[in-house]
Amino acid sequence: MKIGVIGAGKVGSTLAHLxxxxxxxxxxxxxxxxxxxxxxxxxxGRHAHAVTVEEAARYGxxxxxxxxxxxxxxxxxxxxxxxxxxxxxxxxxxxxxHDAELERGDVTSSELMQRHLAGAHVVKxxxxxxxxxxxxxxxxxxxxxxxxxxxxxxxPDAKWRVLDLVEEIGFxxxxxxxxxxxxxxxxPGTEVYTADLEADELRARIGVEAA
Ligand SMILES: NC(=O)c1ccc[n+]([C@@H]2O[C@H](COP(=O)([O-])OP(=O)(O)OC[C@H]3O[C@@H](n4cnc5c(N)ncnc54)[C@H](OP(=O)(O)O)[C@@H]3O)[C@@H](O)[C@H]2O)c1
Numbered sequence: 663m664k665i666g667v668i669g670a671g672k673v674g675s676t677l678a679h680l681x682x683x684x685x686x687x688x689x690x691x692x693x694x695x696x697x698x699x700x701x702x703x704x705x706x707g708r709h710a711h712a713v714t715v716e717e718a719a720r721y722g723x724x725x726x727x728x729x730x731x732x733x734x735x736x737x738x739x740x741x742x743x744x745x746x747x748x749x750x751x752x753x754x755x756x757x758x759x760h761d762a763e764l765e766r767g768d769v770t771s772s773e774l775m776q777r778h779l780a781g782a783h784v785v786k787x788x789x790x791x792x793x794x795x796x797x798x799x800x801x802x803x804x805x806x807x808x809x810x811x812x813x814x815x816x817x818p819d820a821k822w823r824v825l826d827l828v829e830e831i832g833f834x835x836x837x838x839x840x841x842x843x844x845x846x847x848x849x850p851g852t853e854v855y856t857a858d859l860e861a862d863e864l865r866a867r868i869g870v871e872a873a
Contacts, residue, residue, distance in 0.1 A: 664722030666745075667691070668715055668737065670699055672793035673750050674728035678702075680800065680831040682709045691718035693733075716741050724823060726750060726788070727775070732758035734775045743781030746820040748827070750788040751775070752850050770845030772814070783820035786841060787813045787828060790848040790855050799858065800832025808834040810861030812854070812868060814844020834861035838868055 663686045667674045670692040678688045688710040692699060699712035719725055719741035727737060731751040753764050753771040763769050776784040788796060790812055801808045811833040815821035821837065828835035838844035847868040848854050854867050865872060 663687070663724065664689070666718035666721035666725035667728065668718050668725060669728030669750075670702060670712075671728065673788065673796070674726065675702055676793050676797045677726055677728065677750070677788065677831075678706055678710060680796070681827075682706050684830050685709075687722075689713045689718045689721035691715045693729075693736075719745075724748065724827065728788075730754075730757055731771055734771075735778055737775070737779060739779050739781065742779050745782050746817075746823050747775070747779055747782045747784045748788065748824055749775050749784050749786045752789050754850065767846075770841060770849065772841045772845045776816070776841060783815065783817035784841065785813060785815035785817075785820050785824040786845050787811060787824050787835075791858065792856055795856075795858055802832060805832075808832065808861055810834050810836040810859055810864035812836045812838040812844065812848040812864060814838040814841050814847075816840045836861055836864050836868070836870065837873060838870060 665681050665686050665688050667678050667690040670690050678690050682688050691713050696712035703712040716738050719738045724746045726748040728750045731753045749772045772784055772786040799809050811828045813824050813835050825835040838847050
């Protein structure tokens with residue numbers, strides 16, 4: 663599969679490594695341009711290349727977004743239309759600035775991203791585990807113990823695609839429902855955020871049944 667990655671910091675570069683290792687082709691971008699990503703491109707190997715944000719957005723059917731949440735309005739909505747956008751971001755007011763709508767709880771951060779990317783299908787995933795645990799905690803298929811990764815989204819096909827992608831890098835996907843409720847269950851401040859739970863325990867804590 664061809665996967666675009668926007669954001670080449672701790673989370674973006676970690677997921678790029680994991681998906682290249684799993685046999686995918688990755689195009690990765692940051693804000694400063696591809697020439698600043700040559701070392702990372704070299705480390706990722708020949709199945710990855712550094713590109714502009716616009717090129718990463720248009721690269722594949724799936725695009726992972728791993729930028730500070732406050733940058734979401736810079737995402738190229740037209741280029742991302744029709745694609746599955748994996749929202750790995752978190753709203754962190756100290757970094758992102760205060761947003762009254764989010765702080766009242768009227769909306770989740772992924773719904774705001776979905777509002778901006780009206781033609782895309784936003785699926786929230788990978789936001790609730792630390793980047794170094796994402797890097798290190800995947801287990802091969804058939805393993806007795808696997809960490810759960812919660813996934814939420816409104817478009818069923820896009821969500822299935824992301825559930826499969828979670829599985830592909832050694833985690834057990836946990837369907838947490840649509841963005842409106844799913845996002846609330848595992849955002850910063852919730853008990854499961856960065857708790858690194860085995861999948862059944864994660865399901866129990868966020869109140870969902872196994873598929
Ligand atoms: N760190 C964690 O353990 C962790 C875990 C789960 C989720 N998250 C969330 O994931 C997101 C990324 O976190 P991180 O720790 O990976 O951050 P990071 O290491 O600071 O990396 C951020 C990346 O985003 C890029 N970026 C910033 N603004 C951009 C824009 N407008 N367009 C394109 N790229 C842009 C930066 O590029 P430049 O350097 O060129 O500006 C950088 O490559 C955040 O929302 C964070 O809350 C973090």
